[in-house]
Amino acid sequence: MKQQVTPYLTFHGNASEAIQFYRDVFGGEITDIQTFGEADYETPPEMNDRIMHARLQNGPLLVMFSDSFTGSVGNEASQISLAVELETNEEIHEMYNKLKQEGTVKMELQDTFWGATFAKVTDKFGITWDLNLQK
Numbered sequence: 001m002k003q004q005v006t007p008y009l010t011f012h013g014n015a016s017e018a019i020q021f022y023r024d025v026f027g028g029e030i031t032d033i034q035t036f037g038e039a040d041y042e043t044p045p046e047m048n049d050r051i052m053h054a055r056l057q058n059g060p061l062l063v064m065f066s067d068s069f070t071g072s073v074g075n076e077a078s079q080i081s082l083a084v085e086l087e088t089n090e091e092i093h094e095m096y097n098k099l100k101q102e103g104t105v106k107m108e109l110q111d112t113f114w115g116a117t118f119a120k121v122t123d124k125f126g127i128t129w130d131l132n133l134q135k
Contacts, residue, residue, distance in 0.1 A: 001092070006083040008064040008130055015051035015067040022065075028058025036067075040113045043069070050051075067102045081120065081128035092117055097124045111135075 011018050019030055021122030032055045042084035050067035064083055086092040096109045102124035109131070116134040 002085045006062050008081045010066050010068050010084045012068050015065045019065050025067045026058050028056050070094045083131050084131040086133045092131050
């Protein structure tokens with residue numbers, strides 16, 4: 001693995017507000033903000049202004065943010081997914097296959113429009129993992 005596991009906080013329509021709050025708490029710089037409307041991915045129109053992805057970084061501190069795709073509170077075990085940056089195809093496939101056993105695949109392992117191989121899996125304990133291999 002390339003680095004520590006990174007917290008990826010998911011909100012229900014108020015990620016923009018949360019990002020500002022956490023910047024006030026931790027300091028640092030907000031970068032890589034992209035809304036669902038800016039993405040090359042079909043989403044409902046009501047999601048256009050919501051945050052698909054953003055980063056807050058202050059030195060070694062990194063927290064990532066998103067609004068829930070549905071934008072509403074569901075029966076999710078947690079609002080947090082753990083993002084893992086991987087180094088090889090073998091590594092991402094191995095981790096993906098292990099996590100999906102008795103778990104739920106939220107996004108199949110695939111090449112993405114942002115230039116990475118990515119998968120989102122909730123494991124059998126209810127923890128959601130975002131696996132990313134930047135190309």
